[in-house]
Amino acid sequence: MDHVKSNLKILSAIEKLTIPLNPPVRSFEKSIRSTPLRILISVLLSSRTKDAVTMGASERLFTAADTPEKILSLGEEKISQLIYPVGFFKQKAKNILKIAEYLAETGNEVPSDMDKLISLPGVGRKTANLVRSLAFGIPSISVDIHVFRISKRLGWASGDKPEIVEEELRELFPESSWNNVNQTLVGFGQTICKPVNPSCDLCTISDKCNYFQELNILSEKNDKS
Numbered sequence: 001m002d003h004v005k006s007n008l009k010i011l012s013a014i015e016k017l018t019i020p021l022n023p024p025v026r027s028f029e030k031s032i033r034s035t036p037l038r039i040l041i042s043v044l045l046s047s048r049t050k051d052a053v054t055m056g057a058s059e060r061l062f063t064a065a066d067t068p069e070k071i072l073s074l075g076e077e078k079i080s081q082l083i084y085p086v087g088f089f090k091q092k093a094k095n096i097l098k099i100a101e102y103l104a105e106t107g108n109e110v111p112s113d114m115d116k117l118i119s120l121p122g123v124g125r126k127t128a129n130l131v132r133s134l135a136f137g138i139p140s141i142s143v144d145i146h147v148f149r150i151s152k153r154l155g156w157a158s159g160d161k162p163e164i165v166e167e168e169l170r171e172l173f174p175e176s177s178w179n180n181v182n183q184t185l186v187g188f189g190q191t192i193c194k195p196v197n198p199s200c201d202l203c204t205i206s207d208k209c210n211y212f213q214e215l216n217i218l219s220e221k222n223d224k225s
């Protein structure tokens, strides 16, 4: 149980460090927290796209059409225009149309069930976990590139696939904190613990970081040689 407490302490230290920096993930999640449909489509749009671009695309699409039927009536071409310039906008427009079609046929309700969510086009575990967390409050850990990288740096996970890292993180945190793990680590990755040249000099948890310790050992070795 001690390790759980210590992981929660680290998570809270990361939160304290990053909230004042206002990471884009916070305004993004705030902006899409409306209906499960908007959350699902916005999370889908966000893949390989900056949060500010996703927010604009989501706003344009949902101003034009906020129900599966209305999205269906827009058609693929119009959806593409509205969501441009999100990454892979053409493929995403196709997927959005298929999802709208499925929802219109099944009563308009976005499913909260993991298997049903991942059966939708373009929806993998990462998206499904975020939708379950943001739209339904179901304890879930969505592992994106930030969560994956930082979990490895901190020595929280060693798996080479996001689903393995997700399993490892679920073991390290109590269920009540799962929904906080993604937002906290994504915000940390956007502001301090960046993929390249992380700002370790600003980091208050460097004494808990394997990556930082290894860097120090390496530079000590270089100094001696």
Ligand code: SF4
Pocket: 153, 154, 192, 193, 194, 198, 199, 200, 203, 204, 205, 206, 209, 210, 211, 212
């Ligand atoms: S010390 Fe550097 S690499 Fe480690 S968690 Fe902090 S910012 Fe990330």
